[in-house]
Amino acid sequence: MLEPMDTTPGSAERSEPSPLGRTAGEAILRVAQRLTDVLAELAAEHGLTPLQARALRALRDRPSQGRLARALRCTPSRVSLITGELEERGLVTRVPSRSDRRVRVARLTPEGEQVVEAIGARLARESPLTHALGHEELRLLIALLNRLDDADDPAHP
């Protein structure tokens, strides 16, 4: 039920802008914190940790587990444990690749896809984004953020 997410702006608001104050970085970090919290709660409703939910989403691209580790910014050992848990729940399956039998490719099961969809749908509906902004503004925001995401990414291996 999506807790208040107190960012205590009541007292934060009275400080004047400063380098770390009301810059875009500051704003984005705060909004992101809120969204992260929302995501955590939605994941919890499905009995998942935030990292498991992120893993599930990332698995749509069918990465190797090593690649998944980089995407999640954790170690391969951790990925191994996480995918194992997700497999036990029937959300993913791990099958050895035919071209290289060392790698085990993890794929979403239909149920796994369903969970990803469900979380995504609720995130879109429940987030501050959809509440505070109109359609046009939302599209503008997405465009700006995608520019950020695509640019300045040194490594595309």
Added chain:
Amino acid sequence: MLEPMDTTPGSAERSEPSPLGRTAGEAILRVAQRLTDVLAELAAEHGLTPLQARALRALRDRPSQGRLARALRCTPSRVSLITGELEERGLVTRVPSRSDRRVRVARLTPEGEQVVEAIGARLARESPLTHALGHEELRLLIALLNRLDDADDPAHP
């Protein structure tokens, strides 16, 4: 020195938009992840954990430790430990409030202020934000994000 921050869009890009795909939430979460990583590295350069850096920044508003705990989304016990460490390093001082001697108000020392400024300045300079967007776009983005941040915040205690 600000790692590549691989988000593996090389393969992510080929999936078509879906509820959790290229929505604003998705985009903002990804950008936020990048910024969070940047912040973590900048903090590390000063020998601080990300949470310590966030605490330092939040302390500009001179909150009680309880209020600080809510702002950082952690328990008062944790705040106690963190402010203790920061005090040992000479970045903050904790003095008992005169009006209520149970509360110890934490304040930044000049050196603490300096660290906050330094991190903030580098964050503004180093982040994807300033690299990818022009001034006008940046202002627009800030405006949109602040709208998000101000709205939809159920509790203002």
Added chain:
DNA sequence: TATTGTTATACTCTATAACTATA
């Protein structure tokens, strides 16, 4: 020999609960 993934171990982070002092 190098690489993918797994398991075992240890360490770090964070919370819960018990405690002290003030209100």
Added chain:
DNA sequence: TATAGTTATAGAGTATAACAATA
């Protein structure tokens, strides 16, 4: 009695290192 903060303990999360199988 209730509240702000601290300390002690326990639990979750995460990484490092040793291992197995394949390349």
